[in-house]
Amino acid sequence: MKQDTHVLIVDDDESIRRLLSVVLAREGYQTTTAEDGLQAIDAFKAGAPDIVLMDIRMPGLNGIEAMQQMHAIRPGATIILMTAFAELDTAIQAIKLGVFDYVVKPFDLAEINLLVERAWQMRDMRKQIKVLRDELSESFRLDRILTQDPAMLALCAATERASKSSATVVILGESGVGKELFAASVHYNSPRARQPFIKLNCGAIPEGLLESELFGHEKGAFTGAVSRRTGKFEQANGGTLFLDEIGELPLILQVKLLRVLQDKQFERVGGETTQKVDVRIVAATHRDLAAMVEAGTFRRDLYYRLNVINLSIPPLRDRPVDIPLLAQHFLRKFAQEHGREIDGFDDLALATLQGHPWPGNVRELANAVERAVVMSSGKSIFAEDLPPEFAERARSAAADGDSAQLAAIAEPGGEDHSLKNLVRNFEAQVIAQTLQSNQGNRSRTATELGISRRALLYKLHECKLDSTEE
Ligand SMILES: Nc1ncnc2c1ncn2[C@@H]1O[C@H](COP(=O)(O)OP(=O)(O)OP(=O)(O)O)[C@@H](O)[C@H]1O
Ligand SMILES: [Mg+2]
Structure with missing residues (x-):
């Protein structure tokens, strides 16, 4: 909402201040004004404007100095400089210092409107990205991993501890057990949560393209490399790279991956310059990596390097x-x-x-x-x-009757072989046995079976076992 957007107008020329105030207020923005750099800093501290529209040449503190102070106070504000043609160089330099844009005086009002509008859209977009990112990190919070199984709960606790470090994590487990969910949890619960989380499925990319996917390539590195391209390692810089199906990584790339893990640097395909990166690796596979090492299809040194923290998700x-x-x-x-x-x-x-x-x-x-x-x-x-x-x-x-267990369950079931009946009989048997081994103590039986005492009483009644004495 533009009504929520506060624009601070700074110019030593009163007619410009007044004109801009009127025009921007008509567009729906809230405006305040300041006459020089020092006043601007005070207004900036007091009003926390979203957008600052500021002249460069002013008595006392000039626009560049004021801009730098504002950045130090609150880096998030969007600053637009107004400049005379003679100071164009200064304005261009200021872009490098983080100014959003500049406008050359004399300007027409449509131009100013457009520029402020763009700044506003950019802020709005940034806000939306933040909301989306928060939602995303919310949806990968550890408590979204639903489980009541003790081994899984221990695994979640280990995942949380692992998240806090930058150590490499290997996630093992059958297809569909939640490896990707855990990988995302490692990232979104780590100090890198606000940095990129980049995924690469090593099994889904043709072998010939994998190296360039990982490390990027320079223009002309190979037929079809029409322009330079950054790889996943560069995209993940500062964040986490999730290498899914790591067991499918060809041996030759295993060597290259090992080098990046050791040296934290690499070259793009067809490139000379060394790229330095800070990337945390989380790898996953449904394969038995240790067995692959024994079979010689997965490098032992890479395995040790990756396997700093090992999370095995039970089926x-x-x-x-x-x-x-x-x-x-x-x-x-x-x-x-x-x-x-x-x-x-x-x-x-x-x-x-x-x-x-x-x-x-x-x-x-x-x-x-x-x-x-x-x-x-x-x-x-x-x-x-x-x-x-x-x-x-x-x-x-x-x-x-191919399963001894099912046969055993079926036995007291009489004529009714429906699954429901079989299950009920099995339940009755287990309950009866547990009761017996606990000398009929219902509380202990309930605890051992992992159900509440009330649930046990209900089941005893249902199975007609409730004549048993406590
Ligand atoms: N404990 C859980 N709680 C809630 N949802 C889960 C849980 N485990 C898995 N899921 C969901 O099940 C689906 C499969 O999980 P996921 O993709 O993480 O498995 P995977 O191990 O990576 O599978 P694959 O080996 O096939 O790639 C996803 O939609 C995931 O959100
Ligand atoms: Mg997966």
Whole structure:
């Protein structure tokens, strides 16, 4: 809003001050005026103007000196200098010192209007960028990594500690476990959060182009290099470079990467001059890097260099408590996105989700839930809304008896072989066993099973085990 934008007009010529005030006020800006450099500094301190429109030649403190003091007081203000033709050189020099622009006297009012308008747009854009960046860093805060699994919680704590340093981090884990989410958390929780976070997927770029992607190239470095191009290392300077699928990096580039990590410098492809950079590396892969080192496909020295901090994300099937948690999260998210009112999962649907091995991990779960939200016609998600192969897998495992565990569960189930019944029987068995091993003490049983005492009582009632004495 222009009404929120405060312009300070500084000129020793009263008629110019008055004219500019009237014109800019008509455009909607708030204006104040000052007669010379010293008054301007006072007004600058008192009014915190967004834009300063200032003459260069003034008695006492001139415009250049005043501008420098203003920059020292508050670097964010946008300063436009007004200059006579004779001082054009000074004005051009001032641009290097951080002045937004200059206008040569005598100017016409349209020109001034345009310039102030541009300064205003630039400030507005900067504000929007800040909002976006804050939102982005918000969405990568560690607490956005949903989990209740103890190993994952420990991993989040380790990630937070790792974020505070500039140490290289390697993130390992199967496809879809959240490697990129963790990589972004490392960056957005680090002191580099306001600097760039640049990603490069080493597996998605043709081998011949990878070097130039990483290090950039000079014009004419190779056929097709029609202009100079900066690489990811330069783009990430001051910030973090996320090398995804690092296991796909060809050996020859592994050597070059190692050198950058050691010397913090490199040359562009086809270039002579050495570029110095300060970049933090976070690498990720779904491959077993240690095994690749043994097999000779990943350099040992690079592995050690990268592997300063190692975050291994467990697959979803190893943290079953996260399945309902994430399922609920994605349900809420996709129900809102698709404008559907769905509150939860029916028991059988939840049991089906919990019984699935999730080879595609969290991403697969997100997709399954989104599909279910789209397919469902009721207020809950039912098993038949889930991908058909889920239920089939569970059913055939139960029917074939190929899993000793499922067979054991099925045993007391009687005639009813529905998954819901199997799951309930299994639950009853586990509860009964735990109760027994705790001599019937319900509080200890509840603690051991990781549920509240109230939930245990409810389940005991449901499984008709509630005659058991405390
Ligand atoms: N613990 C979690 N909490 C919330 N969302 C998660 C969690 N883990 C993963 N996700 C979400 O799941 C999706 C997949 O995660 P991500 O892309 O980080 O996985 P990845 O390990 O990089 O996968 P790939 O190996 O396929 O590249 C993303 O949308 C991510 O936001
Ligand atoms: Mg990824």
